[in-house]
Amino acid sequence: MKQFYLLLSCLVLIMNLSAQPYKAVYSKRTCLYLAKHHDPNAYLAEYEQGYTSLRFDSTKVINCDSVFFPHPVIQYNGGQCYSPEWSWIGKKVIVRPDETVFFINCDGDTIRLKAQAGLKESWTAYQQNLTTVIAEVTALDQRVFLGLKDSVKTISFKVYDATMKPTPHMLDTLTILLSKHYGIIQSLNFYNFPNRFLSTYSLEGMDNPQVGVQNLTWKDVWDFQPGDELHITTENYAGIPSPIRLFSKTIDKYLARTQIADTIIYTIDRTESFCIDSVGEKTTQITHGIITDKIYPNLQFDFLSKENNSSYPKNEFNCMIQSDSNSKQSNAVPLVNLQSCWNEIMADGCFAAKNYQRGLGGPYFYCDGFDAFSIARRDLVYYKKGSTEWGNKLIITGVTTPVQENPISVNINENKQLTVKVAPEQLPCILELISLAGTAVQKSKLGNIVNELNLQNLSTGIYLYRITSSGRNAACGKVVLK
Structure with missing residues (x-):
């Protein structure tokens, strides 16, 4: 009975305040904000570029107050340290029935915001130790933002x-x-708030109502129609210890699109050119064929900007960073918990943030290693989307190995088992696997028509293969380990 009267009193209080329309936060709304930093000494790495997000994982009603629990995102904490454990809006947000809002900072202190305060009204927003912060509504006017017009209070x-x-x-x-x-x-x-690396966050988009910048999803990236066309080049070079250069050109022409449940299936006319340059000896193979590409849901990619999408252990953090309405990229290296702070992994080599574009696929990237001998890049050089064209077309001529007539076939399954079928006249032959960094990672002699190789010792990713027979190139291509 006591709980009933408490609930009733809460409802009465809320009804009495229903004429006061201002609200600071909404539980069923996902937003993207753009941060502006005001600390001239801030070390701003890639994690602080692009949008940051705000959504609430859960809410509770405690003694008539609504308590909002925000989803954690990456944020700058000074020096070269970051925090992926909390939201910039605070550890939690408490909203009273009169719409007074309490934000809980990193120290557990409260910052008070009176959403219903009138023009020139002031109040104590924060008071702790030797510091008091007074807030005041200094302006009340009509503003236009994200195509919306509304009454807006300025609080100073x-x-x-x-x-x-x-x-x-x-x-x-x-x-x-x-x-x-x-x-x-x-x-x-x-x-x-109030003394540690303050930033302001301007609203750039929200989903309820749907205005402004929206979260870029995996299906947005792989949205093609028949007639669309992509031309892509890659270059990978590692001078130490293996002076191997890898080049490729790919022309994809989209012929058909079908959808079954949540899977999109494309039929693609693909022409590819692979070139392996090892100490001046070049091996080139050009292939052409009709392929099928299936686009499955990718929940990790669909995470909001700067939310943790990592499958790493709890002491590592990885995320996607959306830089505008049409592009999203992975951070080049994950953060690691170094006890005193979360920091970027320090490692030698070539690490690139992988960029994905709305309706243009990906990933596209560029990096050169610290030693000036390593290059890894993948570039979109031309596209045709409907009546829109951009860039310079690739020209690939001299198809020497039609896909359907290749005497050697290479297939990989989900368990990283590689199957290589070789025509008898090509036996014996040598298979080399090469990473995108240009490093030879495996070399195997193939003596059977059907050869099975276990690649579970290799990390997931894209590898190039080269098969030689009697000292000559017999086949080359790529395999994707998932």
């Missing part, structure tokens, strides 16, 4: 010392913008 801050004497502070120049119907459209980093 003043910082005072223990004697309530004004003290210069970065907060003096920062503001919050609160929309009447759409919540916070410009926010502060409440997790770091």
